[in-house]
Amino acid sequence: MKQLTIALAKGRLMDETIKLFNSKGIAIDYEENSRKLIFESKDGTLKFLIVRAQDVATYVEGNGADLGVAGLDVLTENKKDVFELMDLNIGKCTVVVAGKTRNYPDTPTQLKVATKFVNITDEFFAKKGMTIEIIKLYGSIELAGVIGLADCIVDIVSTGQTLKENGLYIIEKITESSAFLVANHVSYYTKNEEITKLIELLK
Numbered sequence: 095m096k097q098l099t100i101a102l103a104k105g106r107l108m109d110e111t112i113k114l115f116n117s118k119g120i121a122i123d124y125e126e127n128s129r130k131l132i133f134e135s136k137d138g139t140l141k142f143l144i145v146r147a148q149d150v151a152t153y154v155e156g157n158g159a160d161l162g163v164a165g166l167d168v169l170t171e172n173k174k175d176v177f178e179l180m181d182l183n184i185g186k187c188t189v190v191v192a193g194k195t196r197n198y199p200d201t202p203t204q205l206k207v208a209t210k211f212v213n214i215t216d217e218f219f220a221k222k223g224m225t226i227e228i229i230k231l232y233g234s235i236e237l238a239g240v241i242g243l244a245d246c247i248v249d250i251v252s253t254g255q256t257l258k259e260n261g262l263y264i265i266e267k268i269t270e271s272s273a274f275l276v277a278n279h280v281s282y283y284t285k286n287e288e289i290t291k292l293i294e295l296l297k
C-alpha cells in the first residue's frame with residue numbers, strides 16, 4: 095500500500111478531524127502541544143501535514159499533499175483545482191451577512207462590508223445588484239461591525255455565540271459550510287486504491 099499525505103488545517107478543524115479519524119479506528123501519533131509539522135498514523139499508512147486553513151487546498155493542488163481537509167467556505171473563497179471527494183460533516187457553519195440591526199442599514203455612501211471572504215462577498219452582493227466597499231480583515235471580523243469600521247460584516251456563524259455576545263444580528267445567510275476531504279487530481283488516479291479505502295473507512 096502507498097502512503098497517503100493529508101494536509102490538515104491547524105486549530106479547530108484539526109482537532110475535529112483527528113477525533114473523526116480516531117473514531118473510525120485510525121490511531122494517530124499526535125501530541126497536543128508539539129511543534130512538529132508532520133506526523134503519522136500509528137500504522138504508517140497516513141502522513142499528516144499541519145498547515146493554515148487557507149493553505150490546505152494550495153498544498154493539495156500543488157502536489158504537496160495527496161489529500162486535504164478544508165472548509166467549503168475556504169474552498170469556495172480560494173477556488174483551487176482539487177477534487178471535492180467527501181463531506182466529512184464536521185466544521186459545520188454558515189457564512190452570513192451580519193450587522194447591528196436585522197436589516198441592512200441606510201448609508202449615504204456605498205455599504206462598507208468587513209470580511210476575510212472577499213470573493214464570496216463580492217459575488218454575493220454583485221448578484222444582488224449592490225455595489226459595496228470591502229474592508230479585508232484577517233480575524234475578529236465581528237469587531238468591525240461593532241465599532242463601526244464597517245456597516246456590516248460577512249463571516250461564519252456556528253453556535254451564534256460570537257454574534258450574540260457582541261450585539262450583532264444575522265441579516266442574510268449566504269451559504270452553508272462543512273469540512274470536505276479534497277484530493278489532488280493525479281493522486282486520485284495513482285493512489286486510487288488507498289484513497290477509496292480511506293473514504294470507505296470514513297463513511
Ligand SMILES: Nc1ncnc2c1ncn2[C@@H]1O[C@H](COP(=O)(O)OP(=O)(O)OP(=O)(O)O)[C@@H](O)[C@H]1O
Pocket residue numbers: 103104105106107146147148164165166167168184185186187250251252253271272273
Ligand atoms: N466556529 C466555528 N464552528 C464550526 N466551524 C468553524 C468555525 N470556525 C471555523 N470553522 C471552520 O473551520 C475552518 C477553519 O477555521 P479556523 O478558525 O481554524 O481557521 P481560520 O481562522 O480560517 O484560519 P487561520 O486562523 O489559520 O487564518 C473554517 O474555514 C470553517 O470551515
Ligand SMILES: O=P(O)(O)OC[C@H]1O[C@H](OP(=O)(O)OP(=O)(O)O)[C@H](O)[C@@H]1O
Pocket residue numbers: 232233234235236249250251252253254255256257
Ligand atoms: O458562532 P460561533 O460558534 O460563535 O462561531 C463563530 C466564530 O468562529 C470563528 O472565529 P475564530 O474562532 O476562527 O476566530 P477568527 O475568525 O477571529 O480568527 C468565526 O470567525 C466567528 O467569529
